[in-house]
Amino acid sequence: MNPVGQPASHFSRAFWWINGIGLLVYALLLRVFDPVNGALDHRLITPWLNADGTFVLRENWWLTHIAHHAVKNIIIALIVVLLIQFIGSFYRTSWRHYRWPTGYVLLSALCTTTLVGLLKSQSEHACPWNLTQVQQQHVVWLDHLAKAGHCFPGGHASAGFALIALFFAYWNQQPKRAVWYLVASVILGFAMGWGQMMRGAHFLSHNLWTLWVAWAVNLALCAILAMLARYRQSHQKYPTAS
Numbered sequence: 001m002n003p004v005g006q007p008a009s010h011f012s013r014a015f016w017w018i019n020g021i022g023l024l025v026y027a028l029l030l031r032v033f034d035p036v037n038g039a040l041d042h043r044l045i046t047p048w049l050n051a052d053g054t055f056v057l058r059e060n061w062w063l064t065h066i067a068h069h070a071v072k073n074i075i076i077a078l079i080v081v082l083l084i085q086f087i088g089s090f091y092r093t094s095w096r097h098y099r100w101p102t103g104y105v106l107l108s109a110l111c112t113t114t115l116v117g118l119l120k121s122q123s124e125h126a127c128p129w130n131l132t133q134v135q136q137q138h139v140v141w142l143d144h145l146a147k148a149g150h151c152f153p154g155g156h157a158s159a160g161f162a163l164i165a166l167f168f169a170y171w172n173q174q175p176k177r178a179v180w181y182l183v184a185s186v187i188l189g190f191a192m193g194w195g196q197m198m199r200g201a202h203f204l205s206h207n208l209w210t211l212w213v214a215w216a217v218n219l220a221l222c223a224i225l226a227m228l229a230r231y232r233q234s235h236q237k238y239p240t241a242s
Contacts, residue, residue: 010172011222019219026212034205036125036152041203042141045128048198053132053139055200067195068156075159082106101169108165108221112214116158119213125152129200153213154206156196160189161214168218186211 034040048055057063082102089099126148131141166181193207 011226015171016223019215023212023215023219026215030205030208030212034208036205036209037131037141037143037203038205041128041205044204045197045200048200049132049139051134051137051139053134055129055198057198058129058200060199063195063199067192068199071192072156072159075163078163079106079109101166104169104221104225105163105165108168108218109162111221112162112165112217113155113158115217116153116155116210116213119153120150120155122150123152124149125206127151127201128197128203151202152206153210154193154196154202155210157189157193157202157207157210158214160185160192161211163188164211164214165218168222189214 048057050056082105085095085098086102086106089095089097089102124144126142126145130145130148130151133140133142163185164182166185167178170178170181189211190207193202193204193210196202197204197207
């Protein structure tokens with residue numbers, strides 16, 4: 001493994017096409033089959049809804065303290081480990097192979113979670129627990145609440161999905177390892193998001209769009225790094241006259 005190289009500059013053309021088209025198709029499928037606060041969202045979250053329109057597990061200890069707070073703290077601890085490895089790569093020769101993957105994952109995770117946070121702060125989509133109302137002894141879903149919002153995309157799931165950066169960091173050097181990282185991060189993100197669904201904090205669509213954001217952020221970052229690498233290589237090949 002190249003300890004200081006930028007693998008993004010060596011992604012194949014097929015890699016860019018597959019990921020670019022995949023990102024567009026994924027967004028289209030979400031728009032068509034799982035619109036925010038749509039029928040599929042309601043169907044999947046109804047099992048945790050009481051007849052009075054409240055969510056039974058909203059304050060559940062396991063979902064609140066373990067699935068939410070504890071898992072998030074574990075991911076924060078992982079990020080701290082990556083930060084230590086990244087800083088240490090500048091001081092220990094034996095750690096130089098950590099520089100690219102840890103640096104990239106830290107940057108990508110920061111961009112992903114920050115972007116999700118910004119989108120949530122401007123979103124008009126409310127959380128499921130704000131959108132239920134009982135009418136004629138039936139629970140109905142409100143389309144919109146003027147005084148609610150800031151619940152889209154899923155913030156908690158972003159901590160798990162942000163780790164798909166490991167796939168992009170390792171794909172060129174260790175593709176099998178990269179695929180395992182991808183599978184693990186997607187499962188983690190869905191598990192974190194599903195726990196929030198059970199509490200009534202998010203719809204499935206919220207979490208699926210969080211995955212889209214994480215994917216898009218990584219493609220954008222890799223494209224920027226690839227352009228920077230080509231720019232540097234061209235200037236090394238054709239240095240400017242002094």
